[in-house]
Amino acid sequence: MSVTSFPKTEIKILLLENVHPVATEAFAAEGFQVETVKGALPEAELIAKIADAHVLGIRSKTRVTPAILDGGRRLMSVGAFCIGTNQIATQHANNRGVPVFNAPFSNTRSVAELILAEVVMLSRHLGDRTREVHEGVWKKVAVGSHEVRGKTLGIIGYGHIGSQIGVLAEGFGMRVVFYDILAKLPMGNNRSMSKLEDVLSVSDFVTLHVPETPQTRNMIGPEEIAKMRAGACLLNASRGTVVVIDALADGIRRGHVGGAAVDVYPDEPESNSSGFASPLRGLPNVILTPHIGGSTEEAQEAIGREVSASLIKYINTGATTGAVNFPQIELPLDATAHRILNVHKNVPGVLRDITKIVSDSNANVRAQVLSTDPDIGYLLMDLDQDVSGDVKKAVGALSTSIKTRILF
Numbered sequence: 001m002s003v004t005s006f007p008k009t010e011i012k013i014l015l016l017e018n019v020h021p022v023a024t025e026a027f028a029a030e031g032f033q034v035e036t037v038k039g040a041l042p043e044a045e046l047i048a049k050i051a052d053a054h055v056l057g058i059r060s061k062t063r064v065t066p067a068i069l070d071g072g073r074r075l076m077s078v079g080a081f082c083i084g085t086n087q088i089a090t091q092h093a094n095n096r097g098v099p100v101f102n103a104p105f106s107n108t109r110s111v112a113e114l115i116l117a118e119v120v121m122l123s124r125h126l127g128d129r130t131r132e133v134h135e136g137v138w139k140k141v142a143v144g145s146h147e148v149r150g151k152t153l154g155i156i157g158y159g160h161i162g163s164q165i166g167v168l169a170e171g172f173g174m175r176v177v178f179y180d181i182l183a184k185l186p187m188g189n190n191r192s193m194s195k196l197e198d199v200l201s202v203s204d205f206v207t208l209h210v211p212e213t214p215q216t217r218n219m220i221g222p223e224e225i226a227k228m229r230a231g232a233c234l235l236n237a238s239r240g241t242v243v244v245i246d247a248l249a250d251g252i253r254r255g256h257v258g259g260a261a262v263d264v265y266p267d268e269p270e271s272n273s274s275g276f277a278s279p280l281r282g283l284p285n286v287i288l289t290p291h292i293g294g295s296t297e298e299a300q301e302a303i304g305r306e307v308s309a310s311l312i313k314y315i316n317t318g319a320t321t322g323a324v325n326f327p328q329i330e331l332p333l334d335a336t337a338h339r340i341l342n343v344h345k346n347v348p349g350v351l352r353d354i355t356k357i358v359s360d361s362n363a364n365v366r367a368q369v370l371s372t373d374p375d376i377g378y379l380l381m382d383l384d385q386d387v388s389g390d391v392k393k394a395v396g397a398l399s400t401s402i403k404t405r406i407l408f
């Protein structure tokens with residue numbers, strides 16, 4: 001029996017929460033059917049809607065619960081058109097053979113640019129000056145205002161954002177030092193330091209770009225603030241839990257910390273209409289922003305482009321590179337082969353069973369990639385002969401199989 005892959009025109013993409021139009025265009029160009037919904041949908045409505053969707057695209061407000069995933073009988077994949085994936089039951093999706101893709105680096109540049117701007121703002125007390133002028137107060141002073149040229153920027157966490165900042169800061173003529181728990185290649189003349197304390201003690205500005213982990217929780221507390229140079233400024237656009245806010249507020253009140261730019265907080269309001277309380281409010285030379293580090297139109301567009309590209313690649317080739325909850329594999333395209341995708345429970349003997357099915361149908365495996373995680377195995381297999389229909393049926397019938405699909 002010869003079976004062709006699922007026709008592209010029958011693939012249904014359901015996009016919620018105003019995903020950027022660039023994604024809709026990319027899916028439409030592939031010939032997929034796209035349905036867009038402006039806002040998020042509550043569970044019951046989404047369960048009804050997802051029944052015939054092959055791909056679900058959401059942003060941060062839709063909670064993708066196990067019940068929703070169970071309702072998606074045809075669901076191939078979920079796209080999180082944002083950075084975080086906490087709103088999705090990713091492990092349940094894994095167990096159902098549904099990879100989840102996001103766009104972790106699409107707003108890197110936006111955060112880096114904000115930090116550079118804030119370094120200059122802090123150095124010139126711009127937050128205070130602009131507020132005064134708005135209030136009708138004219139306070140022309142040079143004392144305490146500095147150029148950033150020749151000053152030292154200390155970067156804690158030299159990943160995508162940290163290293164990008166290191167490059168941009170040198171353009172301003174700053175000296176750049178950094179600390180990371182991993183060995184990182186220094187960009188330009190950036191200099192690696194082996195201890196956090198060393199960075200704190202030499203920097204005029206300390207900027208934090210670490211992830212939220214048990215080790216980074218309260219990473220900057222009273223002791224670390226005491227180790228900063230007198231008058232140095234602290235910037236945090238990473239995660240709210242990294243800094244002990246009371247310690248920072250105290251450092252500023254005492255004048256030991258010269259200023260701060262804070263974009264993330266331990267408790268952030270749920271919505272734009274909620275109020276905001278923080279011990280940092282009203283303190284001098286403190287720039288407070290509502291978690292907008294990565295919020296630019298360019299980043300939104302990049303997210304739309306990157307996530308739709310990952311989803312299209314997964315649908316067309318089975319590649320799971322970048323998936324947050326899935327074994328990551330990719331097999332180069334071979335137009336003359338016949339490709340089958342199989343997700344199975346990670347138990348002994350599965351590969352043996354699949355290999356037997358293939359050899360019983362007299363097919364030859366041209367290429368094969370398998371990767372596993374504790375729960376599932378993910379296999380991509382290119383066969384020489386067009387027996388993929390028979391093989392798919394037999395593999396799909398194995399009690400260990402979760403999902404089986406013919407790609408081409």
Ligand code: NAI
Pocket residue numbers: 083104105107108111156157158159160161162179180181182209210211212213215216237238239263264291292293294295
């Ligand atoms: P990344 O994963 O590329 O880099 C993080 C770096 O921190 C890595 O090099 C890692 O080795 C290092 N690191 C981890 N634990 C450490 C520790 N204990 N001490 C020192 N270094 C440590 O992450 P990326 O993309 O650069 O993002 C950094 C942070 O920025 C994340 O927390 C992310 O959530 C946040 N972020 C905030 C945004 C905003 O709107 N304010 C937007 C985008 C990201």
